[in-house]
Amino acid sequence: MIRSDLPALTIADLQSLLRRKEISPREVLESLRARIETVEPKIDAYLSIDFEAALKEADKVNVNLPLGGVPIAVKDIINVAGQLCTCGSKILAGYRSPYDATVIERLRAAGAIPFGKTNMDEFAMGSSTENSSVKVTRNPWDLSRVPGGSSGGSAAAVAADAAFGALGTDTGGSIRQPASLTGLVGLKPSYGRVSRFGVIAFASSLDQVGPLTKTVRDAAMIMSAMAGPDRHDSTSLPDPVPDYTKNLGHDLKGVRLGVPKEYRVGGIHPQVSAAVNAAIKQLESLGAEIVDVSLPNTEYGIAVYYFVATAEASANLARFDGVRYGYRAKDPKDLLDHYGRTREEGFGEEVKRRIILGTYVLSSGYYDAYYVRAQKVRELIRQDFVRAFEKCDAIVSPTSPEPAFKLGERTANPLAMYLADIFTNTANLAGICGISVPCGFAKVNGSQLPIGLQILGKSLDEARILQIAHAYEQSTDWHEAKPKL
Amino acid sequence: MSKTADFDVAYISKLARLNLSEEETRRFQKQLADVLKYAEKLREVDVSHVDAAAHGVPMFNVFREDKPCDWLTAEEALGNAPHKANQLFVVTKVVE
Numbered sequence: 001m002i003r004s005d006l007p008a009l010t011i012a013d014l015q016s017l018l019r020r021k022e023i024s025p026r027e028v029l030e031s032l033r034a035r036i037e038t039v040e041p042k043i044d045a046y047l048s049i050d051f052e053a054a055l056k057e058a059d060k061v062n063v064n065l066p067l068g069g070v071p072i073a074v075k076d077i078i079n080v081a082g083q084l085c086t087c088g089s090k091i092l093a094g095y096r097s098p099y100d101a102t103v104i105e106r107l108r109a110a111g112a113i114p115f116g117k118t119n120m121d122e123f124a125m126g127s128s129t130e131n132s133s134v135k136v137t138r139n140p141w142d143l144s145r146v147p148g149g150s151s152g153g154s155a156a157a158v159a160a161d162a163a164f165g166a167l168g169t170d171t172g173g174s175i176r177q178p179a180s181l182t183g184l185v186g187l188k189p190s191y192g193r194v195s196r197f198g199v200i201a202f203a204s205s206l207d208q209v210g211p212l213t214k215t216v217r218d219a220a221m222i223m224s225a226m227a228g229p230d231r232h233d234s235t236s237l238p239d240p241v242p243d244y245t246k247n248l249g250h251d252l253k254g255v256r257l258g259v260p261k262e263y264r265v266g267g268i269h270p271q272v273s274a275a276v277n278a279a280i281k282q283l284e285s286l287g288a289e290i291v292d293v294s295l296p297n298t299e300y301g302i303a304v305y306y307f308v309a310t311a312e313a314s315a316n317l318a319r320f321d322g323v324r325y326g327y328r329a330k331d332p333k334d335l336l337d338h339y340g341r342t343r344e345e346g347f348g349e350e351v352k353r354r355i356i357l358g359t360y361v362l363s364s365g366y367y368d369a370y371y372v373r374a375q376k377v378r379e380l381i382r383q384d385f386v387r388a389f390e391k392c393d394a395i396v397s398p399t400s401p402e403p404a405f406k407l408g409e410r411t412a413n414p415l416a417m418y419l420a421d422i423f424t425n426t427a428n429l430a431g432i433c434g435i436s437v438p439c440g441f442a443k444v445n446g447s448q449l450p451i452g453l454q455i456l457g458k459s460l461d462e463a464r465i466l467q468i469a470h471a472y473e474q475s476t477d478w479h480e481a482k483p484k485l
Numbered sequence: 486m487s488k489t490a491d492f493d494v495a496y497i498s499k500l501a502r503l504n505l506s507e508e509e510t511r512r513f514q515k516q517l518a519d520v521l522k523y524a525e526k527l528r529e530v531d532v533s534h535v536d537a538a539a540h541g542v543p544m545f546n547v548f549r550e551d552k553p554c555d556w557l558t559a560e561e562a563l564g565n566a567p568h569k570a571n572q573l574f575v576v577t578k579v580v581e
Contacts, residue, residue, distance in 0.1 A: 098561045191542050234547040303524035314501065321502075323576055325565035338577040340504035352503060356494055357517050359501040366491075370524075375537035377530050382538055414516050415523060431542040459542055 003027060007035040007161040008482065011070050011218040014164055018069040025058035025069035029115065032071055036116075036162045039485050043138045043147075045157035047076045047117045048084045054115035057108075065111030067225055072107060073163035075154050076117040077124055078209065079198040080104050083114075087200050088122045088132035091320050091327045091346030101198025102233065103167065103209050103226045110225035118153030118166060122348045123317065124174055124202045126150050127420040130411055131350045138407070139182060140483040142447040145404040148178030154212045155182040160485055165213040165222055169199060171206045172305050173399075173424025176436040179212050180399035180452025183438045183481065185469065186212045187219045188424075190459040191431035192237035194223075195230035203312035204235075206305075206428040215479055216437060216470040220244035223462060239460055247467040252286045255468060257455075258293035258392030263423060269402040275440030275451040276398045279472065283396070286471055293388040293395065297380045301426040302418055304381065307361045307374035308429070313351075314358030320346065353414060382430040389458050394465055397423050399436040399452035403444060423454055433457045437469040438478035450478075492518060 006014065006028055017023045033051055040046060054071060063069045074080055077087050079097035081104075086092040104114055121131035129137045129152025139147040140160040147156040151168025155178035158166050168175040170188035179186025187210045194209045201207060211222035221244075228241040259280060284290050322328035322342035329345055332338035347355070361370035388395060401422060410417045427434040439453035453472070457465035473479050494514045498505045505513065559572050568575040 095565050098557055098564055192544070231549050234549075235544060237542065237544075297530070300527055300530060303527050306520060307524065318502075322567055323574055324562075326567065328567035332577050335577050335579050336502070339502035343502060344504035344506075347503070349509070352505065352509065353513055353517065355501050355503055356497050356505075356513055357520065360492060360497050360517075363497065363500060372537050373527055373530075373532060376532035376535040377527055379535050379538035380530065380532070415519055418520070 002034050003031050004034065006031040009164065010215050011067070011165050011213065011221055012215070015067065015070055018063040021063070025061050025063065025113070026055060028069060029054055029058050029071055029113070039140070039160045039162050042143060042485060043140055043156045043160050043162070044135050045118055045137050045153045045160065045162055047086060047088065047119050047134055047153065049116035050083055051115060053082065054113050057113045061111050061113065063111070066221060067107065068111030070112050070164055071115045072112045073116050073118050073154055073157050073166035074104070074114050075120055075151050075166070075168045077120060077169055077200045078103060078167055080114045080117070083117060085117065085200070086134070087124070088120045088134055089346065089348065089351070090133045093327065095325055099198065102195035102230045104198065106226045107222070112225065118151070118157055120153055121150035122351050123200070123313070124150040124169055124171055125313070125350050125354055127173070127177060127417050128410065129153060130407065131348060133348050136407060139404045140485055141182065141449055142404065145406055145447070145449070146181070148181035148400070148404065150174040151212060152178050155179055155184055155186070158184055158212050158214060159483060161482070165211055165218050167209055168212050169207055169209050170428065171203050171309060172428050173421040175210045175212060176424050176434055176452070176454060177400050177420060179436040181404040181450060183450030183478070184212050184214065185216050185219045185435065185437050185479070186210065187223065187435045187462070187466070188427060188433060189223065189227060189462060190433040192235050193227050193433070193460065193462065195233040195236050197230055197232035201316040203309040204316060205312060206309060216466055216473050217245060217248055219435070220248060220466050237460065242463050244463055244466050247463050248470040250467055252283065252288040252468065252471050255288045255394070256291050256392040257283055257288045257468070258291050258388055258395040260293050260295045260298065260388065260395060260397065262295050262298040263397045267401055268398060269442065271442035272398050272400070272402060272451050275442070276453055279439040279453045280396055282475060283468070283472055286475055288468070291392050293391050295384040295388055295426070297377065297384050298426060300377050301381060301429065302422060304374045304377045304429060305421065305425040306357065306418060307370050308378060310354045310358030311362050311371050312358070314355045314362065317351070317355055322346070350414070378429045381426050385430045385432055394468055395456040397454045397456070399423060399454040403442040403449035403451060427456050432459050433462050433465060435465045435469050437473055439476070440478060441481070492521060
C-alpha cells in the first residue's frame with residue numbers, strides 16, 4: 001500500500017524512519033511517485049523523471065548513510081549520468097549526460113537518490129522560470145503566479161511535497177528568490193564552497209550550487225554531503241567542510257546582526273517590509289544584537305551584475321555551436337550560416353538578449369568602459385561587505401522586494417525582471433554566502449503568498465547563517481504551513 | 486563610458502554568431518538601450534584607485550598533478566553529437 005503521508009516529511013524525519021527500517025527506500029519512491037502524479041499536472045515542476053533507475057538504486061542503497069534512501073530532485077542544469085540535461089533549452093533538447101557532476105557523485109556517496117530533473121529559466125537566465133523553452137511552472141501557493149527563478153521547478157516541487165529536497169543554482173539569486181516566493185529554505189553557498197564541475201556554466205565567477213529544502217536542518221544535511229574541494233574545479237576552496245548540522249540549536253546570544261540602511265529603499269512591498277521588520281525583532285528577542293551597517297555601493301549591484309553575468313555568459317554559451325552536442329540547423333550553406341542559424345533556432349529570447357549584451361560589453365572599444373569598470377565597482381561592493389562584517393556576524397534583509405508576481409506580468413520588460421534580484425545579487429558579486437528562510441505571508445487578492453528573510457554571511461561562514469536561520473525558524477511556525485493543492 | 490548611441494544590435498549579432506530576425510533586432514535595440522541607460526549610473530563611481538575583481542574570492546596558482554585517468558570513451562563522447570561518422574564529429578565544410 002502506498003503511504004500518502006510520506007511526501008510531506010522533512011529529509012531529517014524521512015531519513016530517521018528509513019534508518020529505523022520503519023519504511024523502505026522503495027516505499028518512499030512509490031509514495032513520492034503517487035504525489036508527483038497528483039500535483040504535477042497543476043505545477044509542472046519537472047522536465048524529466050527516471051523512476052525505474054531510481055528504484056534500482058533504492059533497492060541497494062545503504063540507509064545508514066547520512067542521506068541514505070532520500071530522493072533528491074535536481075535542477076536541469078546539473079549533469080546526472082544517463083539522465084536528460086537540457087537547461088530548459090531547445091538547443092540541448094535530448095542531451096543525455098555522460099557523467100555525474102561532482103555534487104551528484106557526492107550526494108550518491110551519501111546515499112541520496114537523484115530521480116528527476118526540474119524546470120528552470122533557460123540556462124538559468126531569469127527570475128520566474130517563464131524563460132523555460134519547455135513549459136511554465138506554477139507557484140503551488142497560487143497557480144496564477146510564478147514560483148520565482150531560475151530554480152523555479154526545484155522550488156515548486158519541494159513546496160508542493162513533490163520532492164523532499166532539491167538542488168538549484170544561484171548566480172544572482174536563483175536559489176534564494178524562488179525559495180522566498182514558495183516558502184522554502186534556500187542556501188547559496190560562498191563562491192568556491194561547492195564544486196561547479198558538471199554544472200553547465202552560466203556566469204563562472206558567480207555560479208554556485210545549493211539546496212532548496214523545507215527546513216534549515218535539511219539544507220545543512222545536503223550541504224554537509226556535497227560541499228568541499230574538488231580536483232576537477234580549480235575554483236573550489238581547499239578549506240575543510242564542517243558538519244553543518246552541528247551548530248543548529250545554539251542560541252543567538254552575542255550574535256550581531258547588521259541591518260543595511262541602503263536596503264530600506266522604496267519599492268519594497270509593504271507586507272514584505274512589515275514581515276522582515278517583525279523577523280528582525282524576533283531575532284532580537286532570541287538574543288541577537290541588531291546593529292546598523294552600510295553597504296554604500298548597493299545601488300550599483302544590478303548594473304554591475306548584468307555586465308559581469310552577461311559577459312561571462314556570452315563566452316560560456318559560445319560552446320553551443322551545433323558540432324559536438326545539441327541542436328544543429330538543417331542544411332547550412334557554410335560555416336557562418338551553420339553557427340548563426342543553429343544559435344538563432346536553438347536559443348530562446350532572453351538567452352539571445354543576454355548574449356548580445358555580453359558580447360557588446362566585451363567588444364573592442366567598449367571592454368574598458370563597461371566590463372572593466374563593472375569589475376572595479378564589483379570590487380567596491382566586495383569591500384562594502386568586508387567593512388560591514390567588521391561590525392556584525394551576518395546581515396539581514398528581505399530576500400525579494402515583493403511576493404510572487406503574476407505569470408506574464410514581467411515578460412515584456414526585461415529591466416523590471418532584472419530588478420527582482422536587487423537584494424540577492426551583491427552576494428554573488430562578493431562571493432559571500434546567503435540563505436532565505438520563510439518569515440511570513442503576504443495577503444494579496446485573497447492569496448496567501450510566502451515572504452522570505454535573507455541572512456548573508458562572510459565567505460565560508462555557512463555554519464553561522466544556518467545557525468541563525470535555524471534559531472529563527474524554530475521560534476516560528478512559518479515553515480510548517482503548506483499550500484492547498 | 487561610451488554613448489549608448491553606438492550600440493548596434495545588428496553588428497553585435499554578427500560578432501556573436503547569432504542570427505536575429507528583424508523584429509528581434511528592433512526589440513533588443515530598444516530593450517538593451519534601456520538597460521545600458523540604467524547602467525550609466527556606474528559612471529558616477531570613482532574607480533580610479535580600484536583594481537578590477539575577477540572573482541569574489543581571489544585564488545591564484547591552483548595546481549594539480551597532470552596525470553591521465555579513465556574518462557569518456559570515444560563512443561560516449563560522441564553520444565550526443567548531432568552528426569557523426571567513423572568515430573568522428575562531422576562538421577560543416579570549412580575549406581572550399
